[in-house]
Amino acid sequence: MSSVTMAKAINTSLRDALRKNPKTLIFGEDVGPLGGVFRITDGLQKEFGEDRVFDTPLAESAIIGISVGLALKGFRPVPEIQFDGFIYPAFDQIVSHVAKYRNRSGVPLPITIRVPFGGNIGAVEHHSESPEAYFAHTAGLKVVTPATPGDAYGLLQSAIEDDDPVVFFEPKSRYYLKEEIDLPSAAVPIGKAKISREGSQVSVIAYGPTVETALQAARSAEQEGISLEVIDLRSLSPLDTETVLASVRKTHRAVVVHEAPVFGGFGAEIAARISHDAFDVLEAPVARVAGLNIPYPPARFEKLYLPDADRILQAVDAALAYG
Amino acid sequence: MAVLTMRDALNQALREEMNRDETVFLLGEDIGLYDGSFKVTRGLMKEFGEKRVLDTPIAEEVIIGTAIGAAMSGLRPVAEMMTVNFILVAMDQVVNAAAHIRYMFGGGSKVPLVIRTPGGGGHQLGAQHSHSHENWFAHVPGLKVVAPGTPGDAKGMLKSAIRDDNPVMFIENEGTYAIKGEVPDGEHLVPLDKNDVKRQGDDVTICAHSRMLIVATEAAKELEQQGISAEIVDLRALRPLDMAPVIESVKKTGHAITLEEGWRSYGVGAEVASRIYEEAFDYLDAPVARIGAAEVPTPYNKRLERIAFPGKADVVVTARALLGKN
Incomplete structure (x- = not known):
């Protein structure tokens, strides 16, 4: 076992995918000689050559468009969208083409779109967004996001091996989070959440960057004698409702956490499902702790915007006091 | 007029x-x-x-x-x-x-x-x-x-x-x-942030917007014949979302349905349902039911397309189920 960062785990996962299958291709803005702005593709062009790991123009629509063509010709493209906020120019390719191909034409489309997402890195506008709700809402796409290095390795393997398109959101503020693991680590199936920490009083449901925030809240709560169960969704679509419901049936209270603005966000679906399916056991309304309803703010103010352990604990207190 | x-x-x-x-x-x-x-x-x-x-x-x-x-x-x-x-x-x-x-x-x-x-x-x-x-x-x-x-x-x-x-x-x-x-002729202004009760009722609240208002109205008429009184709240203002008439209605009826033409997962109904739970938790007699399109790219085939979109029957069956009358 060694201490592995999420960045290293994703890099290794990409390398292993390139080794396993000669049809795997990696491309995007600056992924070649530079190794990506976050160094996630570091060394891959050197090892696998310019035909399999290559730089593209700054044209996200084209990056996804050529992925569609390559996938139809038998390749397994793994395009990178450099930052979350840059995905909008490719929206039509992803929603109108990538997501619809199998249903319209009956052919598989094995594309994994990697997208570093989320804030908390002091970036300028368009570099800290959390656009996951749009894609989770789009029938025909799978959407996943890891919270730990081991899951990052395993989920990415599953995504690249999947015959359907997967949007793979990487929590960029957690690229340097470490875990003691051996690589290659175990495969992680798409569609399975996990309990990151067991607890009995309130279920805290998080994914990607906010799992670590939820764990911080759980450690603080423990000191006050409050037991939080932390669920890492890992897969946003398909969603593992069973794991969530099993936890809520035990705790009777739930808090959902994400960085995207709360209104119309992913948490609304989770809260609606829990409330519907566990209606008779809920002791308090499901709380949503999320980004504020404003465009992502300048870096100086992002701490005020992002959900932190204190805001989670306030929601926990309110849930426990309800009634 | x-x-x-x-x-x-x-x-x-x-x-x-x-x-x-x-x-x-x-x-x-x-x-x-x-x-x-x-x-x-x-x-x-x-x-x-x-x-x-x-x-x-x-x-x-x-x-x-x-x-x-x-x-x-x-x-x-x-x-x-x-x-x-x-x-x-x-x-x-x-x-x-x-x-x-x-x-x-x-x-x-x-x-x-x-x-x-x-x-x-x-x-x-x-x-x-x-x-x-x-x-x-x-x-x-x-x-x-x-x-x-x-x-x-x-x-x-x-x-x-x-x-x-x-x-x-x-x-x-x-x-x-x-x-x-x-x-109305001439100067007729409707605010962008006010939702509106389009039909009064006592038993169940149906939240709908755009074309689904028509479907909701057809369903409400059929429900009325079956002795169920449906209230329709028009969600014409989606952002900012005016929840006041929804919450007021749910406090009266104790039952709510969200109805939209788009895909259900992560849709308008998810936000509206979550808000109802947050703001009227103790008034609900049953979970909020959400109705939306089948979660597939819309089929071209006529019959498949018809089943893919929500219709009157979906609303009637859902309302009856909510009220324990199926």
């Missing part, structure tokens, strides 16, 4: 605003010489000339980009996207530019822009012409999103949208252009 179709009510709103304010102008694909794909802009190019009604190339990103620039320079553009499906090509302009500019420049610049676009399906136009994406825009801070379902509201909200200093997504529906309703 005149009885007009939805398309004529929208046309009237555009004409009145163009007469009132010379900075208002229209741009979009085929809106001029051809009068618009759904004839909403009929006669306007002839009346106002080619400088105020512009036919554009088939390039949605350019249409919105141009409109944003014009809006920042003091004009009031009303851009038409032929269907909401095509706006995905312009998503970057809508989200990263239109919605964010006022914030990014600290209020130093504003974007008084209206984007008119129809969603909805049911006409065998296939997977890339039949979707409803209003929930995506409703998730974006910096935008206002409205989706009227009656000709009167359509006229009044379009006039308010054109006068608003923020970007407004004005969502129409291909299946409602021909419906008729009473439309």
Whole structure:
């Protein structure tokens, strides 16, 4: 076992995918000689050559468009969208083409779109967004996001091996989070959440960057004698409702956490499902702790915007006091 | 008060605003010489000339980009996207530019822009012409999103949208252009942030917007014959979402259904249901039921398409189940 960062785990996962299958291709803005702005593709062009790991123009629509063509010709493209906020120019390719191909034409489309997402890195506008709700809402796409290095390795393997398109959101503020693991680590199936920490009083449901925030809240709560169960969704679509419901049936209270603005966000679906399916056991309304309803703010103010352990604990207190 | 179709009510709103304010102008694909794909802009190019009604190339990103620039320079553009499906090509302009500019420049610049676009399906136009994406825009801070379902509201909200200093997504529906309703003459303004009870009832609250208002009304009539009294709340104001009439209604009925034409997962109903639980938790006698489209790209096949969209029977069965009457 060694201490592995999420960045290293994703890099290794990409390398292993390139080794396993000669049809795997990696491309995007600056992924070649530079190794990506976050160094996630570091060394891959050197090892696998310019035909399999290559730089593209700054044209996200084209990056996804050529992925569609390559996938139809038998390749397994793994395009990178450099930052979350840059995905909008490719929206039509992803929603109108990538997501619809199998249903319209009956052919598989094995594309994994990697997208570093989320804030908390002091970036300028368009570099800290959390656009996951749009894609989770789009029938025909799978959407996943890891919270730990081991899951990052395993989920990415599953995504690249999947015959359907997967949007793979990487929590960029957690690229340097470490875990003691051996690589290659175990495969992680798409569609399975996990309990990151067991607890009995309130279920805290998080994914990607906010799992670590939820764990911080759980450690603080423990000191006050409050037991939080932390669920890492890992897969946003398909969603593992069973794991969530099993936890809520035990705790009777739930808090959902994400960085995207709360209104119309992913948490609304989770809260609606829990409330519907566990209606008779809920002791308090499901709380949503999320980004504020404003465009992502300048870096100086992002701490005020992002959900932190204190805001989670306030929601926990309110849930426990309800009634 | 005149009885007009939805398309004529929208046309009237555009004409009145163009007469009132010379900075208002229209741009979009085929809106001029051809009068618009759904004839909403009929006669306007002839009346106002080619400088105020512009036919554009088939390039949605350019249409919105141009409109944003014009809006920042003091004009009031009303851009038409032929269907909401095509706006995905312009998503970057809508989200990263239109919605964010006022914030990014600290209020130093504003974007008084209206984007008119129809969603909805049911006409065998296939997977890339039949979707409803209003929930995506409703998730974006910096935008206002409205989706009227009656000709009167359509006229009044379009006039308010054109006068608003923020970007407004004005969502129409291909299946409602021909419906008729009473439309007040002249100065008729409907606020962009007020939802409205369209039908009074006691047993169950149905929240719907746009074409689903028609489906909800048909269902309410059938339920009435079965002794169930349904209240319909029109969610014409989606962002900012006016929850007050919803909550007031649910406190009375204890039962709620959300009904939308788009996909259910992560849709409008998810937000509305969550808010009902947050604000009326103790009043609910049953979980909120959510009805939406089948979660597939819209099928072309006529029968499959019909089953893919919510209909009257779905609402009736759901309401009966909520009330324990199935």
